[in-house]
Amino acid sequence: MNYNWNWSVFLTPVPSGETTYLGWLFTGLQWTVALSLSAWVIALVVGSIVGVLRTVPNRWLSSFAAVYVECFRNVPLLVQLFSWYFVLPELLPPALGNAYKQSDPLLQQFLAAMLCLGLFTAARVAEQVRAGIESLPRGQKNAGLAMGFTLAQVYRHVLLPMAFRIIVPPLTSEFLNIFKNSAVATTIGLIELSRQAQQLVDYTAQPYEAFIAVTLLYVCINVTVMFLMRRLEEKVRVPGFIGGK
Template sequence: MNYHWNWGVFFADASGSETYLDWLISGLFTTITVGLSAWIIALIIGSVLGVMRTMPNRWISGIAATYVEIFRNIPLLVQLFIWYFVMPELLPFGEAIKQMNPFAQQFLAGMLCLGTFTAARVCEQVRSGINSLPRGQRYAGLAMGFTLPQTYRYVLLPMAYRIIVPPLTSEFLNIFKNSAVASTIGLLELAAQGRQLVDYTAQPYEAFIAVTLLYLVINATVMLVMRWIEGRTRVPGYIGGK
């Protein structure tokens, strides 16, 4: 293999006061920030939709089901382009968005796209968690005098979240991996910084090995955190319980 390995390229000067390693760290920070922001959106919207999917009212359930079918069946890249190119033209405050600096526009579009896309998947996880509980739990809450919202808040959701920690972990991991599509609208996240490093240094193997390792660090951290949460919230007699 006629290739000149040069691991010192990361410490070479990139643009005055920055090295190429600084570029990768900047991309890592952007990936983590957009991923965490999108996860908060996905968890909130997905939880609300998951509850709506299990409500006895067919109209409420139908609205949530429609959301899931739309966002789950349109490719993520198409949704990203809609958020970035189309939504600023349709929203009444679209001019304010278009006057933001490019990074803010790209970050906002990527965050909202990943958040709303993943919310459809979280919705189904929450719905399955609630539906896996015995019906007697809902009836017991209502019999105790709780309203239906209170029954969800104090009885059903605390148990459902404990059951769905493993599948939620997969969605949490996916949101960081899916963030790479934001590079198509110019957001310099981790994958984009890796490609930019290759363009400037012509050292593709070093660049993408480093990017791969950083993604593994993100995933390993998420796995450890979620495994800790799963252990702390485990309920005996249910999935993962002792």
Template sequence: MSYHWNWAVLLQPVSTGEPTTYLGWLLSGMWMTVSVSLCAWVIALIVGSFFGVLRTTPSRILTGIGTVYVSVFRNIPLIVQFFVWYFVVPELLPVSIGTAFKQSPPGVQFFTSSVVCLGLFTAARVCEQVRSGIEALPRGQRAAGLALGFTQWQTYRHVLLPVAYRIIVPPLTSEFLNIFKNSAVASTIGLLELSAQARQLVDYTAQAYESFIAVTVAYLIINLVVMAFMRWVESKTRLPGYIGGK
């Protein structure tokens, strides 16, 4: 193999004149990936839980709303959704809001569009996990909550969801990992996350192997940290008698 390995290139100052190194570019991309993913995960949990509850209510209308949401966001390719949120949605907003968004710094536009798109896309998947967790519970739990005088909402809040969340920690771990990997698609609208920084590094240094090996290691580190954290959460929340319980 005639390729000339040069790992020292990562420590060289960037040729653009910025006060950083190529490794600094990768670290900034890693930070952007983590920031976008965590913000999107908050949206995914909140929105996904809301629609997951809707899909298990007795109301056909509410169930239908939840089903439509899941069908739309799960059946449109993620890359298309990124383009829609970045290019189309600002044009559909009220003029004042759309103009303010388009006049904001490019980095803010990229970050906001990426967080909203990734969050709502993942929310459709979280919705199904929450729905399956609630439906896995014995029917008597809902009836017991209502018999105690709880309203439908109180029954979900105090009886069903606390247990459902505990038993869906393993599948939620998978979705949490996926959101970090899916964030790479945000580079298509200009966000300088980890994979985009790697491609930029290749353009400036022509050291493709070093760049993408470093990115691979960075993604591996992120995923290992996430898995370790979620395993800790699972160990603290598992319930005897349920999946994963002792």
């Protein structure tokens, strides 16, 4: 292959001179991690609430939760991102919409991507939570009610502690996906990891080095997440249930 490999390009100063191309990649890595973790907090909180609502006996609440899940799961992520970034500011009250549009462009991009990724992943987390609750024997819920617990107390003290232990493995998969899905934020201009790689290619014409480095950084993120989640799974697993020994 007639290609001039140049790994030292990462130590070359960028045109502005304030850092190196490797520094660019690490800056993109920081934005990717910040975006993914903040979106995961939204996904876990909203997904847990929606997942619980999917299993409550109130038909209106369970129907609302089902509509939320179907809407966010069946609309492409990229379409949702464009809707949050381009459409939502126009639907806000004029004062709030103008304040948002006049704010720092980087902040606009980050907030739009965070909300999009968080609420999109929340729909997937909700299904994991629902499956975890429904996998438990009905006797657990009935026993809690028979002891005088309210339905909310049954969920809080009986069902959810067990359900979350069961769904740690699928939640790990969703946690990894949110890091990979964060790359779509490059389409609205957020300078995350993949966007920094594209900039590096534009300035240096060294595509193989740039994307090999980015691939390795994503692999490092995934290996770290998998290691931490495996340790968590070992600590919370329940014998006789999914993931238990």
